[in-house]
Amino acid sequence: NNITIAAKKGGGDPSANFSLRLAMDRARAANMPKENIERAIKRGTGELAGNKIEELVLEGFGPGKVAIIIEAVTDNKNRTLPEIRTLFTKSGCQLGNAGSVSYQFKQQGVIRISVETNGGSSQLEEKTIESGAEDYKIEDNEMVVLTQIADLQKVKEYFDSQNIVVESAKIEYLPTTTVDLSTSDEDRLMKLMGELDERDDVGEIYTNAR
Secondary structure, rough: OOHHHHHHHHHOOOOOOHHHHHHHHHHOOOOOOHHHHHHHHHHHOOOOOOOOOOEEEEEOOHHHHHHEEEEEOOOOOOHHHHHHHHHHHEEEEEEEOOOOHHHEEEEEEEEOOOOEHHOHHHHHHHHHHHOOEEEEEEOOEEEEEOOHHHHHHHHHHHHHHOOOOOEEEEEEEEOOOOOOOHHHHHHHHHHHHHHHHHOOOOOEEEEEEO
């Protein structure tokens, strides 16, 4: 899905399309077959026959009024929207309109790096400061580097030049406010996210659950 979207937006040449290159790197890391990657690119550029590919950003309210943003790609919006709406309704949740929860998030470049496999936290912190990143934090043995969207490519390429292995680099929705959930609401949210994640047309899912 991410490969298709990137190819649709910026063309099928990864050397000239940074977003596509990142999506291909993630696909290879997940052991996606080469032919599947090539087919996803052609689907995005329109070289494969079929319906027009559309990118959807859906917003909704989950258990405990948690905010949810879903990035999806589909060749049939009239199928995808009702099916995702049904998943929300069955979970006692509600799919909202554009803008209903996105104001609770900020889009940023996010680069994730394993601390353990890249020389430890002190060395990584030094390199991160030199990279031109906006901010960083360490969570669960992972360095999470935050950048301005326009600087994502530059910072990623700096880490590459320093032989630092980047786990992922992409634009994400980061919550500006968070919500505490009860155990039961957390279980319901995980169930809903699992059902969404099983869908081929759903790419990324973001929430503001703490």
